[in-house]
Amino acid sequence: MxxxxxxxxxxxxxxxxxxxxxxxxxxxxxxxxxxxxxxxxxxxxxxxxxxxxxxxxxxxxxxxxxxxxxxxxxxxxxxxxxxxxxxxxxxxxxxxxxxxxxxxxxxxxxxxxxxxxxxxxxxxxxxxxxxxxxxxxxxxxxxxxxxxxxxxxxxxxxxxxxxxxxxxxxxxxxxxxxxxxxxxxxxxxxxxxxxxxxxxxxxxxxxxxxxxxxxxxxxxxxxxxxxxxxxxxxxxxxxxxxxxxxxxxxxxxxxxxxxxxxxxxSAQRPLRSALEFHKSSYLLFAKYAKGPVRLLLPCVFSGLALRIVFVVCVYMFRRSIEKIRNADNERMEKGV
Structure with missing residues (x-):
């Protein structure tokens, strides 16, 4: 580096x-x-x-x-x-x-x-x-x-x-x-x-x-x-x-x-930030999970994976709505 x-x-x-x-x-x-x-x-x-x-x-x-x-x-x-x-x-x-x-x-x-x-x-x-x-x-x-x-x-x-x-x-x-x-x-x-x-x-x-x-x-x-x-x-x-x-x-x-x-x-790269948040969440849990609690690691991983998929979907949906609104506003300003 x-x-x-x-x-x-x-x-x-x-x-x-x-x-x-x-x-x-x-x-x-x-x-x-x-x-x-x-x-x-x-x-x-x-x-x-x-x-x-x-x-x-x-x-x-x-x-x-x-x-x-x-x-x-x-x-x-x-x-x-x-x-x-x-x-x-x-x-x-x-x-x-x-x-x-x-x-x-x-x-x-x-x-x-x-x-x-x-x-x-x-x-x-x-x-x-x-x-x-x-x-x-x-x-x-x-x-x-x-x-x-x-x-x-x-x-x-x-x-x-x-x-x-x-x-x-x-x-x-x-x-x-x-x-x-x-x-x-x-x-x-x-x-x-x-x-x-x-x-x-x-x-x-x-x-x-x-x-x-x-x-x-x-x-x-x-x-x-x-x-x-x-x-x-x-x-x-x-x-x-x-x-x-x-x-x-x-x-x-x-x-x-x-x-x-x-x-x-984090707003500069929201998807990367969301991914890192969930990766760090899993790392923290795995780092301190002891004994039988470690058996929950696959469940925690799966839950966090589903959550990040949901977060990405929500983000993409909001971006699509924002683009549609911006396009509508541009058409209104041009009098179309």
């Missing part, structure tokens, strides 16, 4: 390009340990990425130091990060889409701060973020992963803190039909823990969304990097489970929040 990197120590300095693995600097500088290393994996979401970086710059208060790592997976056009609030920005461009997990791991290997923030490019931090997060992590040394409250652009709470998936998750998950029809049913409320949050108090949970999570480097060193068998989706649940297995806590921290325009990167 061929990549090259761009490193900016200041926003007005020229960019030096290098080959894969080469250390590239615009000028010598003194190593300063930052509070946070922020890793953003970008896939054809440059417009949203610019808003994301702007929100980070606004959120950095006095005395807060952060380094920004953008892992660019085969995006179109020229990616420009030009914000003087970050005195070091590293952009790693991959010639192909290597997946979310592999790209995050690239950033983690290159970073060195005590806390790593994973943030989707279609997310924006809002209000005071860094100071409360840093204070909480410093005061609670056994917390390996922290997840903030995540909101839709219209202010609705996303189900970003959840119980580990089980056989009913597919029926009562965050975006399932039954959850949409009966949002207050007890199974959904047990699965989506953020529903039960008071919006203030930190809460220990099974797992939090990778759309935004703060991870302690010591925990990463002990537990390991993201499992790159997950191309995208469910890697956050897997990482959190591994954290719990090694004695690290996962906490939902609703005192700070992030606004998430869900699915802007």
């Amino acid at each position: 061929a990549t090259y990197r761009q490193v900016l120590l200041c926003s007005n300095l020229p960019i030096i390009q290098g080959t894969d693995g080469e250390q590239v600097r615009t000028q010598p500088h003194q190593e300063i340990l930052k509070n946070f290393d922020i890793i953003i994996v970008n896939y054809k979401s440059n417009e949203y990425l610019a808003k994301c970086v702007r929100s980070l710059a606004l959120g950095l208060g006095p005395g807060m130091e952060a380094r920004l790592f953008v892992q660019d997976n085969e995006s179109d056009g020229t990616l420009i990060i030009d914000d003087a609030s970050f005195n070091e920005v590293t952009v790693t461009r991959n010639e192909k889409n290597i997946g979310f997990d592999a790209a995050v791991n690239q950033g983690i290997r290159a970073s060195r701060s005590p806390y790593v923030i994973l943030l989707n490019p279609d997310s924006r931090i809002s209000g005071t973020f860094f100071e409360p997060v840093l204070q909480f992590m410093e005061d609670n040394s056994k917390v390996g992963i922290l997840g903030p409250r995540i909101l839709e652009p219209d202010g609705r709470i996303q189900g970003s803190a959840r119980a580990f998936p089980n056989m009913l998750t597919g029926l009562f998950g965050r975006t399932s039909l039954l959850t949409k029809l009966f949002p207050n049913n007890p199974i959904t409320r047990k699965n989506i823990v953020s529903i039960e949050s008071d919006g203030i108090s930190p809460l220990e949970v099974d797992w939090v969304s990778g759309a935004c999570m703060v991870v302690r480097r010591k925990a990463i060193e002990e537990v390991g990097l993201l499992d790159e068998r997950f191309f995208m989706y469910w890697e956050d649940a897997d990482w959190c489970r591994r954290m719990w297995e090694r004695g690290w806590k996962v906490v939902y921290f609703p005192g700070v929040h992030v606004i998430h325009d869900t699915g802007k990167s």
Whole structure:
């Protein structure tokens, strides 16, 4: 895999390009340990990425130091990060889409701060973020992963803190039909823990969304990097489970929040995204299925295969309806 990197120590300095693995600097500088290393994996979401970086710059208060790592997976056009609030920005461009997990791991290997923030490019931090997060992590040394409250652009709470998936998750998950029809049913409320949050108090949970999570480097060193068998989706649940297995806590921290325009990167290739979602669902189940439960693997595989066929059919039907409507609108505009 061929990549090259761009490193900016200041926003007005020229960019030096290098080959894969080469250390590239615009000028010598003194190593300063930052509070946070922020890793953003970008896939054809440059417009949203610019808003994301702007929100980070606004959120950095006095005395807060952060380094920004953008892992660019085969995006179109020229990616420009030009914000003087970050005195070091590293952009790693991959010639192909290597997946979310592999790209995050690239950033983690290159970073060195005590806390790593994973943030989707279609997310924006809002209000005071860094100071409360840093204070909480410093005061609670056994917390390996922290997840903030995540909101839709219209202010609705996303189900970003959840119980580990089980056989009913597919029926009562965050975006399932039954959850949409009966949002207050007890199974959904047990699965989506953020529903039960008071919006203030930190809460220990099974797992939090990778759309935004703060991870302690010591925990990463002990537990390991993201499992790159997950191309995208469910890697956050897997990482959190591994954290719990090694004695690290996962906490939902609703005192700070992030606004998430869900699915802007995955919308670029919806069918590929749907396929990867179902592949990762099976991988997660198979990874932790023990004893007699493994006998269910063929059933789970068949169920997920049928589900992806249904999803593809629905997608194709909607595309056909959309094309018909667009053609009708064009004829009306032409007066035909």
